[in-house]
Amino acid sequence: MVADLHSRWVFGWERDEGDAPFDFRRTFDEFYDFDSQDVRLYDDFDPEQRVAMTAVAYGAIWEPAFREMVSARHAVDDGPHVVVGGELAASTLAFVARITMPDAITDLRTTTSLVWHRTPKGWRIVREHNSSKVLPTGALDGMCVRTRT
Template sequence: MQQAPSKAAPEDEDVRALNDLAREWVEIGWRHTSQEPFDFRGRLARFYDWSSEDTQFFDDFDTKRRVNTDVAQYAAIWDERIPSMQCLTNVTVDEPRTLVSGDLAVMSVQFVTSYTTADGVADQALTLSSLVWRRSPDGWRIIREHGSGLAAHAPSR
């Protein structure tokens, strides 16, 4: 007797889609090179919810440690800071850890950030971002973000 192929549960499909989005968000969205200069709205607009009033964003890579309640404020930080660097790239570490419940998802994603400052100082940092995504008619969008550096230097791979 032949069994019909099992269909993935909708939650599993959501987790896969969100994990793919997270890798793209980390590795492509947050990239700045001479060939691909950084512009927040141009790179990351489709990942964030720009219209909700219940958003919050924080990253300790921001030297002023600001908590932002809308994406435009958050974008302004990075549009000022990142383009002044020579380069910034990220590589995810393992799979994001994602939980989905209805139209909300929470995720932890770790990545290694490699960067070179305007002065030519190169460094790396291991980063953990905790994200809350909300499903919208346009797809999953980030409504909460908290990024923290875990170590001054990334571990050797």
């Protein structure tokens, strides 16, 4: 269950040219715990490297950039790897992505670690840590194919 959620979470970040404006809550409502006061979410790809204390605050970090994007393509490179124990689960996954902005293309490889809390609504993310490495331009040529449904 958590492995499937983590894999689907990656593809929630996909963008196609002409998509409706990115709405974090609509896209990720089934993944993040929007009700918890004990959330810590971090991604070093954020230029300001902020730690969000709520899912809403995390969405506010990413909505402007994702609304500017022409496209975002992802492919799972390794994982997910999951450990489940009682009310908490941890998952790690590595993915590659090609982010196309109006004026630039960025290829990157990200390792993501998520902590999930079992809630009455199902498993929800309460901790997130992403570490990204920008790859040489063109490194992902031919790799990032559209795989979301």
